[in-house]
Amino acid sequence: MKTTTAILAAFSTSASAFVPSTPAFQRQTLSLDAVSLANGAMSFDRVCREWRCKFEGDKSDSESLEAISKVVDEYLPEIKKVSNDATVNRLVCGGCLDFKLMTTVPLEDFGPWEEKEFAPEADFLAKLKKIEGVTMIETQTITNMEI
Incomplete structure (x- = not known):
């Protein structure tokens, strides 16, 4: 658990994850706690x-x-x-x-x-x-x- 928690914590300090920056995709519904990756280019929940x-x-x-x-x-x-x-x-x-x-x-x-x-x-x-x-x-x- 410590390893995954550390990884998720590291992800959460970076930008969005798994969310393309295209306007059409900004309509997606992610949880408020979505973790961001790739300087905001993606996020995951x-x-x-x-x-x-x-x-x-x-x-x-x-x-x-x-x-x-x-x-x-x-x-x-x-x-x-x-x-x-x-x-x-x-x-x-x-x-x-x-x-x-x-x-x-x-x-x-x-x-x-x-x-x-x-x-x-x-x-x-x-x-x-x-x-x-x-x-x-x-x-x-x-x-x-x-x-």
């Missing part, structure tokens, strides 16, 4: 926790990807309870065999989720580690704004 891994096999009949899907189905209801405004996106690249699950929450919900160690992250990742053919299991915190 949503933060994403990404869980990712590599799978083996062809995307159309990969046993490891099928097993990942079952883990997602098992944890999806719990993941969506992280925030009333959580969005969950699944990304699969059949070319490089990437699987990503991205959960994005409003900035004000991110800190409390981080304090809970992004639950159910540890359990979800532990299940991925048990799947044959799944490698390079990683996490990342990033901003994720719809523009």
Whole structure:
């Protein structure tokens, strides 16, 4: 939490973030606590926790990807309870065999989720580690704004 808090604090001392300076975009509705980046060129008020891994096999009949899907189905209801405004996106690249699950929450919900160690992250990742053919299991915190 200290690392993310420090990063968010650093962001908040700079200018706007993830908000293009075009007049049409100035109509967007950001929370009053939006964090600014890039000298005001962008801002963000949503933060994403990404869980990712590599799978083996062809995307159309990969046993490891099928097993990942079952883990997602098992944890999806719990993941969506992280925030009333959580969005969950699944990304699969059949070319490089990437699987990503991205959960994005409003900035004000991110800190409390981080304090809970992004639950159910540890359990979800532990299940991925048990799947044959799944490698390079990683996490990342990033901003994720719809523009």
